[in-house]
Amino acid sequence: MSRGRSDEKAAQPVGFPPVALGALRCPHCQSPFSQHGRALRCTSGHSFDQARQGYVNLMGSGVGDTKEMVTARDEFLSAGHYAPLARLVAHEAARDLRRDALVVDAGTGTGYYLAATLARAHAATGLGMDTSTAALRRAARAYPGIGAVAWDLWKPWPVQTGAADVIMNIFAPRNLIECHRVLRPDGTLVVVTPDSTHLSELRTYIDMLEVDADKLTRLDSSLQSQFSLTGRHDCEIELTLEPEDVHRVVHMGPNAYHVPPSALAAIRRTLTVTAAFVVSVYRREP
Structure with a gap:
Protein backbone atom coordinates (compact mmCIF):
# COMPACT_ATOMS: atom_id res chain seq x y z
CA MET A 1 0.00 0.00 0.00
CA SER A 2 1.07 3.62 -0.35
CA ARG A 3 3.45 4.72 2.41
CA GLY A 4 2.62 8.40 2.40
CA ARG A 5 4.64 11.55 1.99
CA SER A 6 7.28 10.68 4.60
CA ASP A 7 8.88 8.24 2.17
CA GLU A 8 9.45 10.79 -0.60
CA LYS A 9 13.14 11.20 0.28
CA ALA A 10 13.75 7.57 1.23
CA ALA A 11 16.72 5.88 -0.42
CA GLN A 12 15.92 3.56 -3.30
CA PRO A 13 18.19 0.54 -3.81
CA VAL A 14 19.95 0.38 -7.15
CA GLY A 15 18.43 -2.21 -9.45
CA PHE A 16 15.27 -2.72 -11.43
CA PRO A 17 13.22 -5.83 -10.47
CA PRO A 18 14.58 -8.65 -12.69
CA VAL A 19 11.21 -9.93 -13.92
CA ALA A 20 10.08 -6.43 -14.85
CA LEU A 21 13.43 -5.71 -16.48
CA GLY A 22 13.15 -8.88 -18.55
CA ALA A 23 9.73 -7.79 -19.80
CA LEU A 24 10.83 -4.33 -20.91
CA ARG A 25 11.91 -3.51 -24.45
CA CYS A 26 13.76 -0.45 -25.70
CA PRO A 27 11.25 2.10 -27.06
CA HIS A 28 13.67 2.97 -29.89
CA CYS A 29 14.65 -0.45 -31.23
CA GLN A 30 12.64 -3.02 -29.21
CA SER A 31 15.85 -4.69 -27.96
CA PRO A 32 15.98 -6.14 -24.43
CA PHE A 33 17.53 -4.25 -21.55
CA SER A 34 20.18 -5.11 -19.01
CA GLN A 35 21.12 -3.17 -15.87
CA HIS A 36 24.37 -1.21 -15.80
CA GLY A 37 24.69 0.56 -12.47
CA ARG A 38 21.89 3.12 -12.38
CA ALA A 39 21.04 2.78 -16.05
CA LEU A 40 19.06 0.43 -18.25
CA ARG A 41 20.93 -0.22 -21.49
CA CYS A 42 19.62 -2.13 -24.49
CA THR A 43 21.71 -4.36 -26.74
CA SER A 44 21.80 -1.59 -29.36
CA GLY A 45 23.34 0.86 -26.91
CA HIS A 46 20.36 3.06 -25.99
CA MET A 59 9.53 8.68 -22.83
CA GLY A 60 11.63 11.80 -22.33
CA SER A 61 9.55 14.90 -21.70
CA GLY A 62 5.83 14.57 -21.30
CA VAL A 63 2.75 15.60 -19.37
CA GLY A 64 1.02 14.01 -16.46
CA ASP A 65 -0.49 14.66 -13.07
CA THR A 66 1.19 17.56 -11.30
CA LYS A 67 3.08 17.32 -8.04
CA GLU A 68 0.11 18.95 -6.28
CA MET A 69 -2.33 16.41 -7.71
CA VAL A 70 -0.06 13.53 -6.75
CA THR A 71 0.35 14.85 -3.21
CA ALA A 72 -3.43 15.17 -2.82
CA ARG A 73 -3.93 11.61 -4.09
CA ASP A 74 -1.21 10.16 -1.89
CA GLU A 75 -2.59 11.85 1.22
CA PHE A 76 -6.16 10.79 0.44
CA LEU A 77 -5.31 7.17 -0.35
CA SER A 78 -2.88 6.86 2.56
CA ALA A 79 -5.75 7.80 4.88
CA GLY A 80 -7.46 4.55 3.81
CA HIS A 81 -10.54 6.06 2.21
CA TYR A 82 -10.38 3.69 -0.78
CA ALA A 101 4.07 -13.60 -12.50
CA ARG A 120 -1.40 -10.32 -1.63
CA ALA A 121 0.84 -12.10 -4.16
CA HIS A 122 4.27 -11.80 -2.58
CA ALA A 123 6.16 -13.72 -5.27
CA ALA A 124 4.83 -11.63 -8.15
CA THR A 125 6.50 -8.59 -9.70
CA GLY A 126 4.86 -5.31 -10.65
CA LEU A 127 5.52 -3.00 -13.58
CA GLY A 128 3.84 0.39 -13.24
CA MET A 129 3.55 2.80 -16.17
CA ASP A 130 2.45 6.41 -15.98
CA THR A 131 3.21 9.75 -17.62
CA SER A 132 3.64 11.53 -14.30
CA THR A 133 7.17 11.36 -12.94
CA ALA A 134 5.87 13.00 -9.75
CA ALA A 135 3.64 9.94 -9.24
CA LEU A 136 6.30 7.45 -10.26
CA ARG A 137 8.65 8.73 -7.55
CA ARG A 138 6.15 7.25 -5.11
CA ALA A 139 5.16 4.20 -7.15
CA ALA A 140 8.73 2.93 -7.37
CA ARG A 141 8.85 2.76 -3.54
CA ALA A 142 5.25 1.75 -2.87
CA TYR A 143 6.13 -1.93 -2.36
CA PRO A 144 9.16 -4.18 -2.96
CA GLY A 145 9.18 -5.69 -6.43
CA ILE A 146 7.73 -2.73 -8.34
CA GLY A 147 9.49 -1.44 -11.43
CA ALA A 148 8.19 1.98 -12.47
CA VAL A 149 8.61 3.56 -15.91
CA ALA A 150 7.42 6.81 -17.42
CA TRP A 151 5.50 6.10 -20.61
CA ASP A 152 2.58 7.38 -22.69
CA LEU A 153 -0.07 4.64 -22.61
CA TRP A 154 -1.50 5.70 -25.98
CA LYS A 155 1.76 4.74 -27.69
CA PRO A 156 2.94 1.13 -28.24
CA TRP A 157 4.16 -0.05 -24.86
CA PRO A 158 7.86 -0.83 -24.23
CA VAL A 159 6.88 -4.32 -23.04
CA GLN A 160 7.36 -7.62 -24.82
CA THR A 161 4.38 -9.51 -26.26
CA GLY A 162 2.73 -11.95 -23.83
CA ALA A 163 4.83 -10.80 -20.87
CA ALA A 164 2.02 -9.96 -18.43
CA ASP A 165 -0.12 -12.34 -16.42
CA VAL A 166 -2.37 -9.49 -15.28
CA ILE A 167 -2.95 -5.95 -16.50
CA MET A 168 -4.64 -3.48 -14.17
CA ASN A 169 -6.28 -0.35 -15.56
CA ILE A 170 -7.66 1.89 -12.84
CA PHE A 171 -9.12 5.29 -13.80
CA ALA A 172 -6.60 5.47 -16.64
CA PRO A 173 -6.52 5.51 -20.47
CA ARG A 174 -7.18 2.11 -22.02
CA ASN A 175 -4.98 1.10 -24.93
CA LEU A 176 -6.82 -2.11 -25.74
CA ILE A 177 -4.53 -3.09 -28.61
CA GLU A 178 -1.55 -3.03 -26.28
CA CYS A 179 -3.46 -4.73 -23.44
CA HIS A 180 -4.23 -7.65 -25.75
CA ARG A 181 -0.69 -7.83 -27.12
CA VAL A 182 1.09 -7.65 -23.77
CA LEU A 183 -1.18 -10.09 -21.90
CA ARG A 184 -0.37 -13.78 -22.13
CA PRO A 185 -3.11 -16.07 -23.54
CA ASP A 186 -5.88 -16.37 -20.94
CA GLY A 187 -4.33 -13.49 -19.00
CA THR A 188 -6.50 -11.25 -16.83
CA LEU A 189 -7.46 -7.62 -17.39
CA VAL A 190 -8.86 -5.78 -14.36
CA VAL A 191 -10.58 -2.48 -15.15
CA VAL A 192 -11.91 -0.07 -12.52
CA THR A 193 -14.33 2.66 -13.51
CA PRO A 194 -16.35 5.10 -11.40
CA ASP A 195 -20.08 4.47 -11.24
CA SER A 196 -22.38 7.26 -12.40
CA THR A 197 -23.32 7.86 -8.73
CA HIS A 198 -19.70 8.29 -7.62
CA LEU A 199 -19.45 11.16 -5.08
CA SER A 200 -22.89 12.33 -6.16
CA GLU A 201 -23.48 14.05 -2.81
CA LEU A 202 -20.55 16.36 -3.51
CA ARG A 203 -22.27 17.61 -6.66
CA THR A 204 -24.76 19.40 -4.39
CA TYR A 205 -21.92 21.69 -3.39
CA ILE A 206 -19.45 21.53 -6.29
CA ASP A 207 -19.87 21.51 -10.06
CA MET A 208 -17.80 18.37 -10.75
CA LEU A 209 -17.27 16.41 -13.95
CA GLU A 210 -20.12 14.00 -14.72
CA VAL A 211 -19.56 10.25 -15.05
CA ASP A 212 -21.13 8.82 -18.20
CA ALA A 213 -24.03 6.51 -17.27
CA ASP A 214 -23.28 4.37 -20.37
CA LYS A 215 -19.62 3.90 -19.45
CA LEU A 216 -19.89 0.15 -18.79
CA THR A 217 -21.81 -0.53 -21.97
CA ARG A 218 -19.18 1.27 -24.00
CA LEU A 219 -16.40 -0.53 -22.11
CA ASP A 220 -17.85 -3.98 -22.83
CA SER A 221 -18.47 -3.08 -26.44
CA LEU A 241 -14.83 13.70 4.72
CA GLU A 242 -13.44 16.73 6.47
CA PRO A 243 -13.04 19.87 4.34
CA GLU A 244 -9.37 19.04 3.72
CA ASP A 245 -10.40 15.56 2.51
CA VAL A 246 -12.85 17.13 0.07
CA HIS A 247 -10.04 19.29 -1.24
CA ARG A 248 -7.86 16.20 -1.75
CA VAL A 249 -10.49 14.07 -3.47
CA VAL A 250 -11.23 16.90 -5.89
CA HIS A 251 -7.60 17.71 -6.60
CA MET A 252 -6.38 14.12 -7.01
CA GLY A 253 -7.96 13.77 -10.47
CA PRO A 254 -9.25 15.67 -13.51
CA ASN A 255 -11.62 17.77 -11.38
CA ALA A 256 -8.52 19.65 -10.23
CA TYR A 257 -8.62 21.49 -13.56
CA HIS A 258 -12.32 22.36 -13.38
CA VAL A 259 -13.36 23.15 -9.80
CA ALA A 265 -13.40 27.20 0.27
CA ALA A 266 -17.17 27.34 0.81
CA ILE A 267 -17.17 23.80 2.28
CA ARG A 268 -16.45 24.17 5.97
CA ARG A 269 -18.11 21.16 7.56
CA THR A 270 -17.86 17.39 7.56
CA LEU A 271 -19.65 15.69 4.65
CA THR A 272 -20.83 12.12 4.24
CA VAL A 273 -20.54 10.95 0.65
CA THR A 274 -20.52 7.67 -1.24
CA ALA A 275 -17.67 6.55 -3.45
CA ALA A 276 -19.02 4.12 -6.05
CA PHE A 277 -16.92 1.99 -8.39
CA VAL A 278 -17.28 -0.95 -10.73
CA VAL A 279 -14.51 -3.56 -10.94
CA SER A 280 -14.70 -5.49 -14.22
CA VAL A 281 -12.59 -8.60 -14.81
CA TYR A 282 -11.87 -9.88 -18.31
CA ARG A 283 -9.99 -12.82 -19.80
CA ARG A 284 -7.83 -12.31 -22.85
CA GLU A 285 -9.07 -14.25 -25.86
CA PRO A 286 -6.56 -15.73 -28.35
Whole structure:
Protein backbone atom coordinates (compact mmCIF):
# COMPACT_ATOMS: atom_id res chain seq x y z
CA MET A 1 0.00 0.00 0.00
CA SER A 2 1.07 3.62 -0.35
CA ARG A 3 3.45 4.72 2.41
CA GLY A 4 2.62 8.40 2.40
CA ARG A 5 4.64 11.55 1.99
CA SER A 6 7.28 10.68 4.60
CA ASP A 7 8.88 8.24 2.17
CA GLU A 8 9.45 10.79 -0.60
CA LYS A 9 13.14 11.20 0.28
CA ALA A 10 13.75 7.57 1.23
CA ALA A 11 16.72 5.88 -0.42
CA GLN A 12 15.92 3.56 -3.30
CA PRO A 13 18.19 0.54 -3.81
CA VAL A 14 19.95 0.38 -7.15
CA GLY A 15 18.43 -2.21 -9.45
CA PHE A 16 15.27 -2.72 -11.43
CA PRO A 17 13.22 -5.83 -10.47
CA PRO A 18 14.58 -8.65 -12.69
CA VAL A 19 11.21 -9.93 -13.92
CA ALA A 20 10.08 -6.43 -14.85
CA LEU A 21 13.43 -5.71 -16.48
CA GLY A 22 13.15 -8.88 -18.55
CA ALA A 23 9.73 -7.79 -19.80
CA LEU A 24 10.83 -4.33 -20.91
CA ARG A 25 11.91 -3.51 -24.45
CA CYS A 26 13.76 -0.45 -25.70
CA PRO A 27 11.25 2.10 -27.06
CA HIS A 28 13.67 2.97 -29.89
CA CYS A 29 14.65 -0.45 -31.23
CA GLN A 30 12.64 -3.02 -29.21
CA SER A 31 15.85 -4.69 -27.96
CA PRO A 32 15.98 -6.14 -24.43
CA PHE A 33 17.53 -4.25 -21.55
CA SER A 34 20.18 -5.11 -19.01
CA GLN A 35 21.12 -3.17 -15.87
CA HIS A 36 24.37 -1.21 -15.80
CA GLY A 37 24.69 0.56 -12.47
CA ARG A 38 21.89 3.12 -12.38
CA ALA A 39 21.04 2.78 -16.05
CA LEU A 40 19.06 0.43 -18.25
CA ARG A 41 20.93 -0.22 -21.49
CA CYS A 42 19.62 -2.13 -24.49
CA THR A 43 21.71 -4.36 -26.74
CA SER A 44 21.80 -1.59 -29.36
CA GLY A 45 23.34 0.86 -26.91
CA HIS A 46 20.36 3.06 -25.99
CA SER A 47 20.60 3.97 -22.31
CA PHE A 48 18.07 5.30 -19.78
CA ASP A 49 19.06 6.44 -16.31
CA GLN A 50 17.27 5.18 -13.22
CA ALA A 51 16.26 8.16 -11.11
CA ARG A 52 17.34 8.36 -7.50
CA GLN A 53 13.75 7.53 -6.49
CA GLY A 54 13.89 4.29 -8.54
CA TYR A 55 11.79 4.94 -11.65
CA VAL A 56 13.07 5.04 -15.24
CA ASN A 57 11.88 7.64 -17.75
CA LEU A 58 11.55 5.95 -21.15
CA MET A 59 9.53 8.68 -22.83
CA GLY A 60 11.63 11.80 -22.33
CA SER A 61 9.55 14.90 -21.70
CA GLY A 62 5.83 14.57 -21.30
CA VAL A 63 2.75 15.60 -19.37
CA GLY A 64 1.02 14.01 -16.46
CA ASP A 65 -0.49 14.66 -13.07
CA THR A 66 1.19 17.56 -11.30
CA LYS A 67 3.08 17.32 -8.04
CA GLU A 68 0.11 18.95 -6.28
CA MET A 69 -2.33 16.41 -7.71
CA VAL A 70 -0.06 13.53 -6.75
CA THR A 71 0.35 14.85 -3.21
CA ALA A 72 -3.43 15.17 -2.82
CA ARG A 73 -3.93 11.61 -4.09
CA ASP A 74 -1.21 10.16 -1.89
CA GLU A 75 -2.59 11.85 1.22
CA PHE A 76 -6.16 10.79 0.44
CA LEU A 77 -5.31 7.17 -0.35
CA SER A 78 -2.88 6.86 2.56
CA ALA A 79 -5.75 7.80 4.88
CA GLY A 80 -7.46 4.55 3.81
CA HIS A 81 -10.54 6.06 2.21
CA TYR A 82 -10.38 3.69 -0.78
CA ALA A 83 -8.94 0.69 1.07
CA PRO A 84 -12.02 -1.51 0.34
CA LEU A 85 -11.52 -0.90 -3.37
CA ALA A 86 -7.82 -1.73 -3.10
CA ARG A 87 -8.66 -5.02 -1.37
CA LEU A 88 -11.17 -5.95 -4.06
CA VAL A 89 -8.75 -5.11 -6.88
CA ALA A 90 -5.98 -7.07 -5.18
CA HIS A 91 -8.26 -10.08 -4.69
CA GLU A 92 -9.16 -10.19 -8.37
CA ALA A 93 -5.71 -9.35 -9.74
CA ALA A 94 -3.77 -11.73 -7.47
CA ARG A 95 -6.04 -14.72 -8.01
CA ASP A 96 -4.02 -17.86 -8.95
CA LEU A 97 -0.87 -15.98 -9.93
CA ARG A 98 2.19 -18.13 -10.60
CA ARG A 99 5.38 -17.50 -8.65
CA ASP A 100 7.20 -15.41 -11.28
CA ALA A 101 4.07 -13.60 -12.50
CA LEU A 102 4.18 -10.06 -13.84
CA VAL A 103 1.41 -7.59 -13.01
CA VAL A 104 1.37 -4.53 -15.27
CA ASP A 105 -0.43 -1.48 -13.88
CA ALA A 106 -1.25 0.75 -16.85
CA GLY A 107 -1.68 4.21 -15.33
CA THR A 108 -0.25 3.26 -11.95
CA GLY A 109 -0.20 6.73 -10.37
CA THR A 110 1.39 6.41 -6.94
CA GLY A 111 1.31 2.60 -7.14
CA TYR A 112 -1.35 2.29 -4.45
CA TYR A 113 -3.39 -0.49 -6.08
CA LEU A 114 -0.34 -2.27 -7.49
CA ALA A 115 1.21 -2.34 -4.02
CA ALA A 116 -2.00 -3.82 -2.57
CA THR A 117 -1.92 -6.54 -5.22
CA LEU A 118 1.72 -7.46 -4.63
CA ALA A 119 1.09 -7.55 -0.88
CA ARG A 120 -1.40 -10.32 -1.63
CA ALA A 121 0.84 -12.10 -4.16
CA HIS A 122 4.27 -11.80 -2.58
CA ALA A 123 6.16 -13.72 -5.27
CA ALA A 124 4.83 -11.63 -8.15
CA THR A 125 6.50 -8.59 -9.70
CA GLY A 126 4.86 -5.31 -10.65
CA LEU A 127 5.52 -3.00 -13.58
CA GLY A 128 3.84 0.39 -13.24
CA MET A 129 3.55 2.80 -16.17
CA ASP A 130 2.45 6.41 -15.98
CA THR A 131 3.21 9.75 -17.62
CA SER A 132 3.64 11.53 -14.30
CA THR A 133 7.17 11.36 -12.94
CA ALA A 134 5.87 13.00 -9.75
CA ALA A 135 3.64 9.94 -9.24
CA LEU A 136 6.30 7.45 -10.26
CA ARG A 137 8.65 8.73 -7.55
CA ARG A 138 6.15 7.25 -5.11
CA ALA A 139 5.16 4.20 -7.15
CA ALA A 140 8.73 2.93 -7.37
CA ARG A 141 8.85 2.76 -3.54
CA ALA A 142 5.25 1.75 -2.87
CA TYR A 143 6.13 -1.93 -2.36
CA PRO A 144 9.16 -4.18 -2.96
CA GLY A 145 9.18 -5.69 -6.43
CA ILE A 146 7.73 -2.73 -8.34
CA GLY A 147 9.49 -1.44 -11.43
CA ALA A 148 8.19 1.98 -12.47
CA VAL A 149 8.61 3.56 -15.91
CA ALA A 150 7.42 6.81 -17.42
CA TRP A 151 5.50 6.10 -20.61
CA ASP A 152 2.58 7.38 -22.69
CA LEU A 153 -0.07 4.64 -22.61
CA TRP A 154 -1.50 5.70 -25.98
CA LYS A 155 1.76 4.74 -27.69
CA PRO A 156 2.94 1.13 -28.24
CA TRP A 157 4.16 -0.05 -24.86
CA PRO A 158 7.86 -0.83 -24.23
CA VAL A 159 6.88 -4.32 -23.04
CA GLN A 160 7.36 -7.62 -24.82
CA THR A 161 4.38 -9.51 -26.26
CA GLY A 162 2.73 -11.95 -23.83
CA ALA A 163 4.83 -10.80 -20.87
CA ALA A 164 2.02 -9.96 -18.43
CA ASP A 165 -0.12 -12.34 -16.42
CA VAL A 166 -2.37 -9.49 -15.28
CA ILE A 167 -2.95 -5.95 -16.50
CA MET A 168 -4.64 -3.48 -14.17
CA ASN A 169 -6.28 -0.35 -15.56
CA ILE A 170 -7.66 1.89 -12.84
CA PHE A 171 -9.12 5.29 -13.80
CA ALA A 172 -6.60 5.47 -16.64
CA PRO A 173 -6.52 5.51 -20.47
CA ARG A 174 -7.18 2.11 -22.02
CA ASN A 175 -4.98 1.10 -24.93
CA LEU A 176 -6.82 -2.11 -25.74
CA ILE A 177 -4.53 -3.09 -28.61
CA GLU A 178 -1.55 -3.03 -26.28
CA CYS A 179 -3.46 -4.73 -23.44
CA HIS A 180 -4.23 -7.65 -25.75
CA ARG A 181 -0.69 -7.83 -27.12
CA VAL A 182 1.09 -7.65 -23.77
CA LEU A 183 -1.18 -10.09 -21.90
CA ARG A 184 -0.37 -13.78 -22.13
CA PRO A 185 -3.11 -16.07 -23.54
CA ASP A 186 -5.88 -16.37 -20.94
CA GLY A 187 -4.33 -13.49 -19.00
CA THR A 188 -6.50 -11.25 -16.83
CA LEU A 189 -7.46 -7.62 -17.39
CA VAL A 190 -8.86 -5.78 -14.36
CA VAL A 191 -10.58 -2.48 -15.15
CA VAL A 192 -11.91 -0.07 -12.52
CA THR A 193 -14.33 2.66 -13.51
CA PRO A 194 -16.35 5.10 -11.40
CA ASP A 195 -20.08 4.47 -11.24
CA SER A 196 -22.38 7.26 -12.40
CA THR A 197 -23.32 7.86 -8.73
CA HIS A 198 -19.70 8.29 -7.62
CA LEU A 199 -19.45 11.16 -5.08
CA SER A 200 -22.89 12.33 -6.16
CA GLU A 201 -23.48 14.05 -2.81
CA LEU A 202 -20.55 16.36 -3.51
CA ARG A 203 -22.27 17.61 -6.66
CA THR A 204 -24.76 19.40 -4.39
CA TYR A 205 -21.92 21.69 -3.39
CA ILE A 206 -19.45 21.53 -6.29
CA ASP A 207 -19.87 21.51 -10.06
CA MET A 208 -17.80 18.37 -10.75
CA LEU A 209 -17.27 16.41 -13.95
CA GLU A 210 -20.12 14.00 -14.72
CA VAL A 211 -19.56 10.25 -15.05
CA ASP A 212 -21.13 8.82 -18.20
CA ALA A 213 -24.03 6.51 -17.27
CA ASP A 214 -23.28 4.37 -20.37
CA LYS A 215 -19.62 3.90 -19.45
CA LEU A 216 -19.89 0.15 -18.79
CA THR A 217 -21.81 -0.53 -21.97
CA ARG A 218 -19.18 1.27 -24.00
CA LEU A 219 -16.40 -0.53 -22.11
CA ASP A 220 -17.85 -3.98 -22.83
CA SER A 221 -18.47 -3.08 -26.44
CA SER A 222 -14.89 -1.96 -26.95
CA LEU A 223 -13.51 -5.15 -25.40
CA GLN A 224 -15.87 -7.80 -26.74
CA SER A 225 -13.80 -8.88 -29.76
CA GLN A 226 -10.61 -9.51 -27.76
CA PHE A 227 -11.69 -10.12 -24.17
CA SER A 228 -14.49 -11.97 -22.40
CA LEU A 229 -16.08 -10.69 -19.20
CA THR A 230 -15.57 -13.14 -16.33
CA GLY A 231 -16.66 -11.06 -13.35
CA ARG A 232 -18.07 -7.71 -12.31
CA HIS A 233 -18.30 -6.26 -8.83
CA ASP A 234 -19.84 -3.11 -7.41
CA CYS A 235 -17.89 -1.36 -4.68
CA GLU A 236 -19.58 1.33 -2.62
CA ILE A 237 -17.76 3.06 0.22
CA GLU A 238 -19.40 5.49 2.61
CA LEU A 239 -16.92 8.25 3.36
CA THR A 240 -16.87 10.84 6.11
CA LEU A 241 -14.83 13.70 4.72
CA GLU A 242 -13.44 16.73 6.47
CA PRO A 243 -13.04 19.87 4.34
CA GLU A 244 -9.37 19.04 3.72
CA ASP A 245 -10.40 15.56 2.51
CA VAL A 246 -12.85 17.13 0.07
CA HIS A 247 -10.04 19.29 -1.24
CA ARG A 248 -7.86 16.20 -1.75
CA VAL A 249 -10.49 14.07 -3.47
CA VAL A 250 -11.23 16.90 -5.89
CA HIS A 251 -7.60 17.71 -6.60
CA MET A 252 -6.38 14.12 -7.01
CA GLY A 253 -7.96 13.77 -10.47
CA PRO A 254 -9.25 15.67 -13.51
CA ASN A 255 -11.62 17.77 -11.38
CA ALA A 256 -8.52 19.65 -10.23
CA TYR A 257 -8.62 21.49 -13.56
CA HIS A 258 -12.32 22.36 -13.38
CA VAL A 259 -13.36 23.15 -9.80
CA PRO A 260 -12.56 26.74 -8.73
CA PRO A 261 -10.88 27.27 -5.33
CA SER A 262 -13.83 29.38 -4.18
CA ALA A 263 -16.18 26.38 -4.43
CA LEU A 264 -13.95 24.32 -2.15
CA ALA A 265 -13.40 27.20 0.27
CA ALA A 266 -17.17 27.34 0.81
CA ILE A 267 -17.17 23.80 2.28
CA ARG A 268 -16.45 24.17 5.97
CA ARG A 269 -18.11 21.16 7.56
CA THR A 270 -17.86 17.39 7.56
CA LEU A 271 -19.65 15.69 4.65
CA THR A 272 -20.83 12.12 4.24
CA VAL A 273 -20.54 10.95 0.65
CA THR A 274 -20.52 7.67 -1.24
CA ALA A 275 -17.67 6.55 -3.45
CA ALA A 276 -19.02 4.12 -6.05
CA PHE A 277 -16.92 1.99 -8.39
CA VAL A 278 -17.28 -0.95 -10.73
CA VAL A 279 -14.51 -3.56 -10.94
CA SER A 280 -14.70 -5.49 -14.22
CA VAL A 281 -12.59 -8.60 -14.81
CA TYR A 282 -11.87 -9.88 -18.31
CA ARG A 283 -9.99 -12.82 -19.80
CA ARG A 284 -7.83 -12.31 -22.85
CA GLU A 285 -9.07 -14.25 -25.86
CA PRO A 286 -6.56 -15.73 -28.35
